[in-house]
Amino acid sequence: MKPTLLALACCLAACESAASAPRFEPPTLTDLDPDPSVLEVELVAGLATHEYLPGRRADVWAFRDGAVPGSVGTVPGPMIDARVGDRLVVRFRNELPEETTIHWHGLRVPNASDGTPAAQVPVAPGGTYVYETVLTDAGLFWYHPHMHGDVQVERGLYAPIRVRADDGVDAAADRVMVLDDVKLEADGRLSERTDPLDLMLGRQGNVVIVNGRRRATIDVASGSRERWRIVNAANGRYFQLELPGHSFQVIGWDGGLVAEPYEVARLLVAPGERYDVLVELEAEPGTSLGLVTTHYDRGHEIPDPGPIELVSLAVGPRGVAPAPLPSVWGEIAPVPIDGSTPRRSFMLREDDSVPDAPTFTINGEAFPAVTPVEVASGAVEVWQVANEMEMDHPFHLHGMFFQVLDESGAPIDPLGWKDTVNVRRGTTLSFAVRIEPPGRWMFHCHVLEHAERGMMGELRVAAR
Numbered sequence: 001m002k003p004t005l006l007a008l009a010c011c012l013a014a015c016e017s018a019a020s021a022p023r024f025e026p027p028t029l030t031d032l033d034p035d036p037s038v039l040e041v042e043l044v045a046g047l048a049t050h051e052y053l054p055g056r057r058a059d060v061w062a063f064r065d066g067a068v069p070g071s072v073g074t075v076p077g078p079m080i081d082a083r084v085g086d087r088l089v090v091r092f093r094n095e096l097p098e099e100t101t102i103h104w105h106g107l108r109v110p111n112a113s114d115g116t117p118a119a120q121v122p123v124a125p126g127g128t129y130v131y132e133t134v135l136t137d138a139g140l141f142w143y144h145p146h147m148h149g150d151v152q153v154e155r156g157l158y159a160p161i162r163v164r165a166d167d168g169v170d171a172a173a174d175r176v177m178v179l180d181d182v183k184l185e186a187d188g189r190l191s192e193r194t195d196p197l198d199l200m201l202g203r204q205g206n207v208v209i210v211n212g213r214r215r216a217t218i219d220v221a222s223g224s225r226e227r228w229r230i231v232n233a234a235n236g237r238y239f240q241l242e243l244p245g246h247s248f249q250v251i252g253w254d255g256g257l258v259a260e261p262y263e264v265a266r267l268l269v270a271p272g273e274r275y276d277v278l279v280e281l282e283a284e285p286g287t288s289l290g291l292v293t294t295h296y297d298r299g300h301e302i303p304d305p306g307p308i309e310l311v312s313l314a315v316g317p318r319g320v321a322p323a324p325l326p327s328v329w330g331e332i333a334p335v336p337i338d339g340s341t342p343r344r345s346f347m348l349r350e351d352d353s354v355p356d357a358p359t360f361t362i363n364g365e366a367f368p369a370v371t372p373v374e375v376a377s378g379a380v381e382v383w384q385v386a387n388e389m390e391m392d393h394p395f396h397l398h399g400m401f402f403q404v405l406d407e408s409g410a411p412i413d414p415l416g417w418k419d420t421v422n423v424r425r426g427t428t429l430s431f432a433v434r435i436e437p438p439g440r441w442m443f444h445c446h447v448l449e450h451a452e453r454g455m456m457g458e459l460r461v462a463a464r
């Protein structure tokens with residue numbers, strides 16, 4: 001009957017437009033387990049190509065969905081889209097020409113699934129490994145290799161993990177934005193050249209991308225509220241987001257919703273960090289808006305290139321007015337600390353006396369030649385991370401979240417969970433942490449060139 005034909009025609013039209021305009025968000029991994037509370041996926045890392053610039057191919061290393069015959073790698077890799085409480089099983093296969101591991105940045109995994117060479121034997125070319133965990137926290141996380149990270153992640157191996165919860169936040173769209181920059185040659189290939197500035201600041205890209213694309217356009221409805229979950233996957237670039245005429249309402253950080261949302265006109269996102277924000281779109285139908293990144297002075301006097309457009313928002317007809325926001329946000333108990341809580345100090349240092357081979361240390365030691373920090377499970381500590389150097393360093397701790405207390409004595413609000421925090425130059429950042437899961441956990445600067453050149457340490461947690 002006619003309705004069938006009509007439906008078919010609509011489907012064809014939809015398929016055509018889907019083919020001509022690549023979708024904004026990364027594809028999701030296929031769930032092989034019929035149980036709705038188990039997400040079992042097959043993930044492959046291998047060689048692929050990607051067009052950072054339209055029509056110009058780059059050879060990349062990328063993740064693909066191993067459950068889909070003939071699938072090709074994408075940048076970013078396929079998203080893991082799950083619900084809090086789900087069990088996640090990842091059957092991983094390495095089709096790269098070198099060994100690797102996959103780290104699940106921000107997920108509170110058992111140590112054997114943390115994906116560092118301290119926690120597993122690296123996966124050789126052709127080898128496999130099964131990562132398994134329960135998704136205990138809602139939020140945005142991401143996965144990436146934890147070996148030669150400065151090279152492997154830069155070549156395209158990174159992808160988002162969205163863990164949703166019924167949090168009562170009404171939004172017309174729930175978008176994931178994976179920010180990155182790449183250093184491209186004129187023909188669109190990834191540059192093989194490394195200069196001293198790349199080593200000092202992290203690979204300096206000349207093209208910024210969101211979800212693998214430069215200046216993608218997204219359709220938004222005038223008057224609507226959108227939720228954007230943002231992660232900075234760049235080796236070294238700091239993004240400072242601005243949307244002219246609008247502000248961002250920050251509702252969540254790395255480890256979930258904050259206790260009290262707050263508004264900012266500019267949102268700084270350091271490498272490895274995540275922010276969950278709401279944007280109330282005020283612009284008139286028919287106009288367009290550019291989400292830009294503006295200059296943030298992270299040190300070493302890098303010049304201001306002016307605003308760079310990341311995404312273009314095409315504002316369509318008025319959408320549905322959003323429902324009121326919840327009155328209660330993340331219910332977070334402060335990590336209990338007092339004057340007797342042990343304090344542990346970390347000093348971040350950089351030495352660029354040899355420009356082609358800078359070194360980076362924590363407490364004077366360069367990974368892997370480090371003395372592990374040994375703690376018994378259940379300990380509560382205050383970590384004080386001091387940065388007396390000439391640039392900022394984003395400090396990341398595996399396996400657990402912490403609560404930032406203050407920056408050089410000035411309190412940081414609101415209460416929330418972080419696993420990566422920017423330690424600005426000339427400051428000391430303090431956070432409280434309950435050290436629980438047994439195992440060998442890394443902490444490091446998330447400028448990947450720094451981590452790979454020594455700025456990494458190990459926390460060994462003994463079971464009680």
Ligand code: C2O
Nearest residue numbers: 103105272396442
């Ligand atoms: Cu996202 Cu140890 O890293």
Ligand code: CU
Nearest residue numbers: 104105106398
């Ligand atoms: Cu991590």
Ligand code: CU
Nearest residue numbers: 393445447450
């Ligand atoms: Cu650093």
